[in-house]
Amino acid sequence: MPKPTFDNLPAEKRASLMALALQEFAEHDFATASVSRLVDRAGIAKGSLYQYFDDKADLFVYLVAQAEATLLGALQTLGGRGDPLGDGFLQRLRGQMSATIQAALAHPREARLIQRARQAPPEVRQRLDRHDARLRIDHMRSLLVEAQASGELAGDYDPELVAHLLAAIMSGLGPVVMARLGFDPERDSDVPSERLDPVILEPIFDEVLRFISHGLRPASALV
């Protein structure tokens, strides 16, 4: 965790420094990100940075926690639309899908940083707070259990397993969207955000949700 000196910093200086740090660790993975480059860009001495944080990993952990908070906040305001209790499971899932993409669009550096955190070296990953991925799985599972109890979803699925499957589908949504737009998910790493308007996204969500709800077998098949 940051040293007390960091908290005493003028808010403005602290914010601009963290913005640059976020940029550095979003653009490069943990091993490649450079503290030297960061302090050069920030115009402070390297010694100063080490008055704020114990080491590189300490800074990284702090940035990841901040980014998760930022994204979670965005997710909650975006996903709050629609009646959270009245809507069914599939409606809420659609809301989450949409909100996740919108949040990642609004905060690309934060989203990228969290991706980086997942593939950080083990000794760094151990110092991270419990990942938000686990929180998402748990949240998803509780939604599933609820929907199973209400009869909206088949009750004989293992909620934990399905939660992981849905998480996998949601994390695979990026390539799905890119493929639909004609990009190559292997080569290109980003899509111009102006291409991602609801007119494109909604039909994709429709089809994905139909898959989740109905599966692949033909509608005429007997139960």
Next chain:
Amino acid sequence: MPKPTFDNLPAEKRASLMALALQEFAEHDFATASVSRLVDRAGIAKGSLYQYFDDKADLFVYLVAQAEATLLGALQTLGGRGDPLGDGFLQRLRGQMSATIQAALAHPREARLIQRARQAPPEVRQRLDRHDARLRIDHMRSLLVEAQASGELAGDYDPELVAHLLAAIMSGLGPVVMARLGFDPERDSDVPSERLDPVILEPIFDEVLRFISHGLRPASALV
């Protein structure tokens, strides 16, 4: 690509060197993997290695291509069981799921290296041959089109989209299995392979396939 000198190497020396290189690049990502460490372990001079490959990336690209070939070979022998033409789509999908896990178990370093290749720096990724990921998607899509034509699967899904969804599900299978076994996919990165016998895996495949085929809605729901 490797220099001619590399091809002239005695097969045994070439193989043992490549085994050590595979280990190095499987254990560390591209930025962290060290040519110096590799040549030390291999007991050859650094200059020698640079008689075989132009640079670090050249070696990496070669290793990835080899690993993909190894895994593809394992996949084909494993997945070849069962009548490839007579079986339906879902049977073949199950075969692929099983074979993918078995292949990754039999060749853990190769599987890890290919993971690393996906997250290599862009300038390195550009030098890789077309990823096998794209091949898998294409293969999956052709299977889907076929199954749609035969009426086994609903015809009004976009095969490209569904292919990506299935690819996401298959790549999410790891955490699913780990969760079922009581491991934490965030903390632990590996599961003892002896825990992965068919008795554990088959019920998981059953449930995943039912999800893919029938979706989440209750069986009693009207069409």
Next chain:
DNA sequence: CGGTCATGTGACCGATCAGTCACATTTTAT
């Protein structure tokens, strides 16, 4: 003023890295 304490500083350290090159050694051809 003077003294104390927090903060800022950047030259410096040891380590490591990818890649080179002048030279030694070995293999092949003549």
Next chain:
DNA sequence: ATAAAATGTGACTGATCGGTCACATGACCG
């Protein structure tokens, strides 16, 4: 045997890295 070509070698280069520390600067308080 000798020349020529191929291969092996490791000290070296220049760069970068994360992290330290002796010291300078400034703020606050008596």
